[in-house]
Amino acid sequence: MPRAGLSPDGVVDAAINLVDTDGAAALTLSAVAGSAGVATPSLYKHVRSLAELRQLVTLRVLDELADRVSEAAMGRSGDDAVRAVMRAYRSYVVDHPGRYAAMEQTPATEPPLAAAADRLLGAVLAVLRGYDLDGPALIHAARCLRSAVHGFAVLEASGGFGLPEPLEESYELLIGMVISGLR
Amino acid sequence: MPRAGLSPDGVVDAAINLVDTDGAAALTLSAVAGSAGVATPSLYKHVRSLAELRQLVTLRVLDELADRVSEAAMGRSGDDAVRAVMRAYRSYVVDHPGRYAAMEQTPATEPPLAAAADRLLGAVLAVLRGYDLDGPALIHAARCLRSAVHGFAVLEASGGFGLPEPLEESYELLIGMVISGLR
DNA sequence: CCAAAAAGCTAATCGAATTAGCCAAAGCCG
DNA sequence: CGGCTTTGGCTAATTCGATTAGCTTTTTGG
Structure with missing residues (x-):
């Protein structure tokens, strides 16, 4: 029988598909192995551990x-750029x-991870x-921007916002807060 | 031999101590049982599962x-109240x-949990x-306030802020952003 | 064509969660 | 006090996921 043709990147691909469809809690080595058509221990030829796989996934996402x-x-500056960046960030999370x-x-x-986070921070x-x-x-401004964006993202991604009011409007208000606080 | 005298609250107490000293990842039934001086299965007389224990911990924290x-x-209003609330929130996380x-x-x-979160939201x-x-x-304003505060809290609690600049100053800037965006 | 590296696999260990079933301690009622 | 019931704890056993060890086969380089 031919080989499965896995690779570290392939394992990460499978892991990403898994969290996309079944949520972050479903990321286990046996699930990844199953979806890659391979026995669990085989994954160790490509990643050292579950912890490392998690890191690789985080790395991918950060990138x-x-x-x-x-x-x-790109091509924007000032308030306009801040708005675009914040919207792009949320669109990824959505x-x-x-x-x-x-x-x-x-x-x-x-x-x-710190390196990849630095790219994003950059x-x-x-x-x-x-x-x-x-x-x-x-630095202080960057931390605030990051806090606002990340806080909204986490709450939205985990279903923390209950009410029916459209989230877009809330987010636009948040963008306004950041911009007005930057002056 | 006398009994351990455990109770659901007691189990949560032990769990809280555990996450205080060893971090959130250390919250396991065997660790809780160990620190309570009891065998793991005994915990099931007080909580239905690890998932429920986690919920109870969250409930406690939310309260x-x-x-x-x-x-x-209490006793404040306007910008002053927002400042006080945001500082109080972070002080808890710190x-x-x-x-x-x-x-x-x-x-x-x-x-x-939704009920407790509502209290906080209130x-x-x-x-x-x-x-x-x-x-x-x-609603939109509350979501923004929550996002800002939660985002900063998560990043700070997980060591996500690397640089040496004092976090207090960053947080005061965040407070300023929220307040200026509220007008 | 052959040797070494790479990629799979099975078997086995370990730790944590969970369930089942047994037993003693506490509390309650007459 | 004596017994009954409830409660809380225990041991044994199962399951599942991570991880390790060691074997086998495919690939690949020379």
């Missing part, structure tokens, strides 16, 4: 997110809630350079 | 948080990062009544 956000910022939720199971302190910082903020003020 | 926030709001992190492992959709809404917002606008 996808950074791409979207960077692209949104499109892939499971992936976003999967990130939260990973300790953010691992070096490889895109945000670039957008904030349009405002005349000195070094520390830039 | 503590709502208390702090409500108390902070005091008990493990407890806050433990909440995120629980699906927020369970009815008993405290927030009360503070926002000082601004003249109609019904939907009030």
